[in-house]
Amino acid sequence: MFTCSHCKNEFCYKGDVSEAPAFCPTRGSSADRELERYDEEDRKMARAAAIVEGRYYGMLTRVEEIMEFALQMGYHHIGVGFCGGLMAEAKIFVDILRANGFQVDSIDCKNGSVEKTLMGVDQNDFVHCERADERMCNPAGQAEKLDAAGCELNVLVGLCVGHDSLFIKHSKAPVTVLAAKDRVLGHNPIAAIYTADSYRKSLYHYVKNREKIAELKSKKDHEL
Numbered sequence: 001m002f003t004c005s006h007c008k009n010e011f012c013y014k015g016d017v018s019e020a021p022a023f024c025p026t027r028g029s030s031a032d033r034e035l036e037r038y039d040e041e042d043r044k045m046a047r048a049a050a051i052v053e054g055r056y057y058g059m060l061t062r063v064e065e066i067m068e069f070a071l072q073m074g075y076h077h078i079g080v081g082f083c084g085g086l087m088a089e090a091k092i093f094v095d096i097l098r099a100n101g102f103q104v105d106s107i108d109c110k111n112g113s114v115e116k117t118l119m120g121v122d123q124n125d126f127v128h129c130e131r132a133d134e135r136m137c138n139p140a141g142q143a144e145k146l147d148a149a150g151c152e153l154n155v156l157v158g159l160c161v162g163h164d165s166l167f168i169k170h171s172k173a174p175v176t177v178l179a180a181k182d183r184v185l186g187h188n189p190i191a192a193i194y195t196a197d198s199y200r201k202s203l204y205h206y207v208k209n210r211e212k213i214a215e216l217k218s219k220k221d222h223e224l
Helices: 031-035 042-054 063-071 082-101 138-149 163-170 190-194 200-224
Strands: 077-082 103-108 152-157 175-181
Touching: 042 063, 063 152, 063 175, 077 082, 077 138, 077 200, 082 152, 103 138, 103 175, 103 190, 138 152, 138 163, 152 163, 163 175
Parallel strands: 077 103, 077 152, 152 175
Antiparallel strands: none
């Protein structure tokens, strides 16, 4: 059982794990063993990421870091897989990339226009239950189409939880994230963590209360 999140000493940062607990994932390891995990392309990416971090620490926005990472890697063709709800943001991001000389392909999450019930989604679980049909998100299609277009790096802009996982699973090109979907917090999901011990203590009891939350959603749908 690894519990690095609760470590008070961060032995791995210090380079000395002699006093680390037996379950520390760095104990019994070695630099040679860890480096074996990385092929040459992985090492190139790791070096580029470290250069961006160290050379521009605290200076660049994530938009700029994505461009700098691409330049360090020699990537010129960038794919953007975005949620239709963030089309305006995706457009600006694509315009920025193109203004900086990158070739860009972008694909909406609803590409393919597949009806949700074909994936086994019940109408009661539609976003808009009053509709007879609703189009599903198609992250596998996004990833495969961007790969087919020759994109060297794919960037996710606001895909839903799970849809982002499917995109990453299906993408042959490396994937990074510009924005993570959070409809409640304006796509700033870490805000829930910052307020977990104040305004959002309910986070600690979500699993116990999830059925009540679903009932509220159902009640709201029927009132519309």
